[in-house]
Amino acid sequence: MLIFVGLGLSIKHLSIKAIEALRSADKIIVDSYTSIVPDFSVSELKKIIGEDKEIIIAERRDLEGESIRKIIIEAKEKDTAILVPGDPFIATTHDAIRLEALENGVPVKTIHNVSIYSVAPSATGLQAYRFGKTVTLVYPTHFKPFSTIETIYDNLSRNLHTLLLLDLKRDTAMTIPEAVKIILDLDQKGELSRILAVGIAQAGTNNQYLRADRLVNLANYEYPQPPHSIIIVAKPHPIELELLYYNAGLPESLYKEYSSKKEYP
Amino acid sequence: MLIFVGLGLSIKHLSIKAIEALRSADKIIVDSYTSIVPDFSVSELKKIIGEDKEIIIAERRDLEGESIRKIIIEAKEKDTAILVPGDPFIATTHDAIRLEALENGVPVKTIHNVSIYSVAPSATGLQAYRFGKTVTLVYPTHFKPFSTIETIYDNLSRNLHTLLLLDLKRDTAMTIPEAVKIILDLDQKGELSRILAVGIAQAGTNNQYLRADRLVNLANYEYPQPPHSIIIVAKPHPIELELLYYNAGLPESLYKEYSSKKEYP
Numbered sequence: 200m201l202i203f204v205g206l207g208l209s210i211k212h213l214s215i216k217a218i219e220a221l222r223s224a225d226k227i228i229v230d231s232y233t234s235i236v237p238d239f240s241v242s243e244l245k246k247i248i249g250e251d252k253e254i255i256i257a258e259r260r261d262l263e264g265e266s267i268r269k270i271i272i273e274a275k276e277k278d279t280a281i282l283v284p285g286d287p288f289i290a291t292t293h294d295a296i297r298l299e300a301l302e303n304g305v306p307v308k309t310i311h312n313v314s315i316y317s318v319a320p321s322a323t324g325l326q327a328y329r330f331g332k333t334v335t336l337v338y339p340t341h342f343k344p345f346s347t348i349e350t351i352y353d354n355l356s357r358n359l360h361t362l363l364l365l366d367l368k369r370d371t372a373m374t375i376p377e378a379v380k381i382i383l384d385l386d387q388k389g390e391l392s393r394i395l396a397v398g399i400a401q402a403g404t405n406n407q408y409l410r411a412d413r414l415v416n417l418a419n420y421e422y423p424q425p426p427h428s429i430i431i432v433a434k435p436h437p438i439e440l441e442l443l444y445y446n447a448g449l450p451e452s453l454y455k456e457y458s459s460k461k462e463y464p
Numbered sequence: 465m466l467i468f469v470g471l472g473l474s475i476k477h478l479s480i481k482a483i484e485a486l487r488s489a490d491k492i493i494v495d496s497y498t499s500i501v502p503d504f505s506v507s508e509l510k511k512i513i514g515e516d517k518e519i520i521i522a523e524r525r526d527l528e529g530e531s532i533r534k535i536i537i538e539a540k541e542k543d544t545a546i547l548v549p550g551d552p553f554i555a556t557t558h559d560a561i562r563l564e565a566l567e568n569g570v571p572v573k574t575i576h577n578v579s580i581y582s583v584a585p586s587a588t589g590l591q592a593y594r595f596g597k598t599v600t601l602v603y604p605t606h607f608k609p610f611s612t613i614e615t616i617y618d619n620l621s622r623n624l625h626t627l628l629l630l631d632l633k634r635d636t637a638m639t640i641p642e643a644v645k646i647i648l649d650l651d652q653k654g655e656l657s658r659i660l661a662v663g664i665a666q667a668g669t670n671n672q673y674l675r676a677d678r679l680v681n682l683a684n685y686e687y688p689q690p691p692h693s694i695i696i697v698a699k700p701h702p703i704e705l706e707l708l709y710y711n712a713g714l715p716e717s718l719y720k721e722y723s724s725k726k727e728y729p
Contacts (some may be wrong), residue, residue, distance in 0.1 A: 207479065208576070215483075215512070216476035247480070286578070288586035294703055297589070301710035311477070311668050313470075313551070314582040316592055321553035322574060324562070327581055328600070332624055333593045357618070359597055403576050438559055445566035 201274040201300045203287035205312025208403030208426075210239045212313045213247060220310055221248045224280035228255045228270070230262060233292050234284035235372055235426045237401055244282075257281075267296050274305050286314035318402045319362050319430055323409055324442025325397070329433065331359030336378055336429075337366045339385070348385045351431050355394075358463075361431040372425035375400065376418040379429075383415065395432040395457060397447050398422060409447035434463040466539040466565045468552035470577025473668030473691075475504045477578045478512060485575050486513045489545035493520045493535070495527060498557050499549035499580075500637055500691045502666055509547075522546075532561050539570050551579035580693055583667045584627050588674055589707025590662070590695060596624030601643055601694075602631045604650070613650045616696050620659075623728075626696040637690035640665065641683040644694075648680065660697040660722060662712050663687065674712035699728040 202224060204217045213221075221227055221244075229241070241254055260266060262281070273279060287293055287309055300307050320327040331354030334347045347363070354361045363382075365373035373381075375398040383392055396414040400422040401407050410420050417429065435443065440457055443449040467489060469482045478486075486492055492513075494506070506519055525531060527546070538544060552558055552574055565572050585592040596619030599612045612628070619626045628647075630638035638646075640663040648657055661679040665687040666672050675685050682694065700708065705722055708714040 205578075209481065211481035211484075212479045212576070214472065214477045214479045214578075216474065219476075286582050286586045288589065289582055289592045291591050294589060294707065298703060298706055298710070301707075309587060311473070311578045311583045311586060313479075313576045313578060314586075317551050317554055317579040317582040318576045321551045321576060321579075324553065324559060326556050327554045328598045331597055332595065332622070335593070353622070357597070438556075438563060441563055442559065442566075445563070
């Protein structure tokens with residue numbers, strides 16, 4: 200069997216169900232590359248699930264392409280758990296292994312966990328049903344990701360918030376200040392600079408840091424290490440605005456401005 | 465302190481962090497009305513966190529309106545945990561208590577957990593970044609919720625999926641067959657009947673049941689008890705289509721039709 204186990208955003212998000220699955224698995228493969236879980240370490244994991252487990256730290260090449268076949272063949276004999284940051288299938292990376300397992304008659308089980316996808320609205324106080332399409336902002340190396348900017352504007356035109364997940368490439372995780380610069384460089388209409396946005400660092404951990412301000416100003420704060428993400432805020436409801444003030448340090452001047460604002464953005 | 469603790473979709477989603485918080489709280493209030501966690505019971509909870517806790521099962525009147533003040537005043541003296549199905553703030557119900565606590569200088573802590581908001585894409589294999597605005601379909605008692613149908617069409621026009629959460633009123637949780645009837649009654653354009661959709665029952669539990677078919681046909685399956693929800697599917701990508709076939713019993717005839725379909729819906 201192949202068991203995809205969500206790790207959540209902190210090792211302390213491991214659930215009863217997740218711990219049971221990891222304890223009973225014959226082998227554990229840890230996805231170390233699709234996201235960063237700041238307080239995760241193999242030694243902490245062993246304290247929770249026992250010292251005697253075979254635990255393999257996997258990089259991209261170990262869980263993608265040619266490696267998939269090997270994992271599937273092994274999963275026919277051994278119960279193999281793949282431990283994935285967040286929820287196992289919110290990023291689409293592991294759909295390929297899941298699909299190949301199913302095509303080959305290997306049972307697949309999923310243990311869900313906390314994802315930035317739901318924590319971003321919940322932690323900030325921005326209402327989940329006011330979010331439009333989510334996008335990942337990628338580094339503009341091979342091409343300029345104008346479609347990300349189009350998504351932001353499209354969501355704003357419908358008065359919807361946008362969750363921006365930030366790119367992660369090998370050892371480089373995009374930070375909020377980097378992302379702000381990339382967005383402002385791509386923003387040809389030039390309206391996003393002064394828009395209300397929230398910077399989110401280490402969501403769901405004990406070091407969670409939230410900061411609401413104009414997008415351009417988000418570059419000026421000190422954040423804990425990644426993972427980082429950003430929400431571009433549509434016209435906030437009064438309760439959302441108050442929660443941003445208390446939860447995310449929205450400056451009082453902006454709080455007042457947005458409380459009475461009619462035109463948006 | 466006021467600590468909002470997510471229960472997840474199953475009592476076995478309780479995390480290390482959640483269990484620690486519940487064990488150290490002076491008092492635990494269990495939200496029993498915003499959603500249904502099928503395998504939850506106070507006796508199971510006590511097995512996990514200990515027999516000696518003061519646990520109060522709260523109905524709507526105990527956590528809303530006049531009751532909020534009482535909870536806030538008590539939370540100044542006692543560490544009070546409010547245990548909420550799913551993630552504490554994906555539904556907006558508890559934003560009122562959170563805000564009143566913050567306004568009154570009572571520290572608020574949130575322990576996030578698994579939510580249908582992220583499990584719906586993850587479990588079905590429909591990609592999270594292809595979802596538009598989420599809506600709750602309410603019973604058409606006081607008014608006809610045409611705006612829900614508009615949201616579905618608006619998302620479809622952008623080739624985005626729609627997660628439909630289903631109404632819960634006291635002891636009545638809307639089922640998938642009821643929801644299908646309500647949607648088809650409201651759908652004046654009449655295009656939704658034959659659209660691809662997924663029925664989701666008891667997501668994230670051991671009884672999880674997923675069924676992909678035309679919306680009208682979703683009324684004909686036998687589902688486990690609620691909670692139920694529905695995804696209205698935009699033009700599926702090939703991998704999404706295959707995952708619906710394996711994960712959600714998409715009929716082979718529909719799989720073939722959608723594999724070659726150009727026009728959508």
